[in-house]
Amino acid sequence: MSVDPASLSYEDFVQGIEDRQRRRQLLFREGRPYFVLVSQQFSRADLEGLCDTATAIRRLDRHRDGVDFLRRILHGHRVMNLFAQPSTRTAESFIAAADKLGASTRLVSDMRTSSFAKGETVDDSVRTLSSFFDTIVVRHPDDDFAMRASWALARSGRPIPVVSAGSGKSQHVTQSLLDVYTLRYSFASRGGIDGKRIVLVGDVGRNRAARSLAYMMTKFDVHRLDIVCAKDHLPEGGLLEYISRHGIDVRIHERLAPALEKVGKEVDAVYMTRLQQEWDGDAGGTPDQKGKLGTNEDFVLHPEYAKYLRDDCVIMHPLPRINELPEPWESHPGFVVWRQVRNGMWMRSALLASIHGAADEIRARAARLSLV
Template sequence: MDFDRLPELGHVLSVDQFDRPFLDKICDVTQEIRELRDKPDGKRLLKEQFADRTAMLYFTQPSSRTYTSFAVACQELGVSIVDVRDPHTSSEVKEESLLDSIRTFSSYVDVLIMRSPVEGLARDAAAYLDATPRPRPIVNAGNAKDEHPTQALLDIYTMRRSFKDRGGVDGKTVAFVGDLARSRVVRSLAKLMYHYYDMQLLLVSPPEFRMKPDILAHLDQHRVRYEETADFNGAVRQADVVYMTRVQDEHDAADGTRSPRSFPEFHFTQEHLGILRPEAIVMHPGPRRDELDPATDDDPRSKYWRQMRNGKHLREAVIACILATLQRKRNERRR
């Protein structure tokens, strides 16, 4: 594996910055890293790549899977990590602005990986740092209800790998199920669908959690076929991918609403395995509640545990591309 030839990558802020060649390449890099790790000296070689680099994990919104997968991804590349998980432990309690805090952190690290309840913070931080003498790449690890680009990338990788003998992602029917209005994961993944040929989306939700108009407008603009429906069983029968999501009630305070914890008519159970197509898959970004029955876990079509593991592999590829790009730029400045 030639780390000097990894695709160029700076900030990772939105899926809007990705095109089909990049999506294909980042999936290829992810697979190459997995295969390298399985070789006798693979783990050592990976750990030597970026042993002089440091990443900041700025996670001021609750996270387990995303935080841990980024942390382990960094460690497997030899990247040191420092973190802030509680803003009360930083100078923000002294009324330092968020952007000043981020600029301070950027003085000590090579890349900042951010999850925040503040909408647009990653984008604003990237623009702010780009205007300073010492810019640093920002990775959006999930901002409010906005986007979650690395989750969308790992979902694409999971789909491509699951359908490697059926033409990959192209030509598939994807059923997004649940709180489509507030799931940043669904928003990001839905926006990527136009890069693939002959896709059809089934948007399955209660009326109050329909997909937001901006995403529907994006699908219309790019001529992605979609259908909004409450017929969950019909969608399960038709779909190649059943993508389950939970009710995002952590956003209730900001919305001034109080959501039901779940909608039983949109729960995926063992009974649904009987109507799910033999070659279809079930995905879920986690964490799950009762919208996805644990009794379905052992079915070979249930890919959500593999999907979770893929998070570490994909994020390792993203970090490697960012740090390789930084190294190339530094080498060019020295010439």
């Protein structure tokens, strides 16, 4: 039954992860996540556990005793954040998450200064750098870098856990984990995520966060997913079929205003995203072209659309935002965007704690202190 990743070719490892049966054997060890690569790898029970751990950490962190307790969890442990694709906010979120558990952290972001530049293979580079660490967090423009690194480490003499912090255009697992956590938290007094109706707005095809969240929603009994997206930016790779197959009613809209006008009052959460212009050859995402940045009218949540939504509708955005979610929304009762940012840190702490088998201890401590 069990599969030893060390015995597989890279192609077989990738195929194994595609396969729902073998995926868990390849990515988990002793029931705990070891390689965190795709949103699909987590069961609903995994997600509930991660959310509970995140809440325990968040509350323990408010008191000096809790802070000291948490900083013992990964004391002496070293986490490398290998960010070939720069992303200050995600890197700082991971670093804060590890730091709160007492781990030592390093950010390696300039790949040109490593031996990658001297003609070394990716496998050698990752193995060498991993020698000084106990966990590696990777972000890379190549879709398969985190997977390749996991495979190379699995067959090395000293494997360590790998967490993807975003790979190319494909997925952004930890963003979807924090989104699930934020939704669950927001719906705590309304029966949780099950039965809810969610609207995803923007460049869903190229926005890793939106893609990963859509995958994650299939783990819950989400009632309906409305996607508001330009035709050119519809997700590829079978995402829509995947969601439908999991029993979620998916609808596509080409403009935001008419969609909200029709169904806004039934909507429980609106998840906004920005246009991913950095992937466009012509537009680019450089500050010099700031004037051109931002999405067009069809995908902006104008303040006057508040009338279409209920007051308890949750408003989310993975940030950064350009023009699609204007500032007046900050005073809307359901605006949880800044909470999402903090939740990212708590959820990443929870993930690291789970990987290293400390989740039970953390939740038990919080329970004993009546914090959860």
